[in-house]
Amino acid sequence: MAFFVYILKCSDGSFYTGHTDNLEQRIGQHQNGYYKGYTYKRRPVECVWSENFSTRYEAxxxxxxxxxxxxxxxxxxxxxxxxxxxxxxxxxxxxR
Incomplete structure (x- = not known):
């Protein structure tokens, strides 16, 4: 199973970083307001970067x-x- 780290660009120009095991579904959830967190009032969002990892821990x-x-x-x-x-x-x- 693959795990993904992704960066979304929000409508206000800010970036949101997250991880998931289903990238398409998670972006859709952000887009339709499923999560009431950071991206909720900053929709629409656009996935501008992602990378896959072999374990959830690495992601x-x-x-x-x-x-x-x-x-x-x-x-x-x-x-x-x-x-x-x-x-x-x-x-x-x-x-430093």
Whole structure:
């Protein structure tokens, strides 16, 4: 069974990150207001990135990690800009 981490772009331009074992169903649930959480008042939503993992644990860990990222870092991931993503990660480590 595959598990997915996904990023939705909300109607207000913000990003929402989650994980699931059924990506199509989960996006539909966000879209139709099934969840009364973050995305409910920010519909419609659009899936702008997803990646699959072999275990729920790996997906959950990736979700937690991405949720802690800056908007710029999430945008670099969405765009597949690995050079910028690496630079942003290094800059974050240097500020500690």
């Amino acid at each position: 959950l860990e990736a979700e937690k990690r991405i949720k802690g990222w800056t908007r710029a870092k999430k945008q670099a991931l969405i765009e597949g800009d690995w050079e910028l993503l690496s630079l942003l990660a290094k800059n974050h480590r240097d500020r």
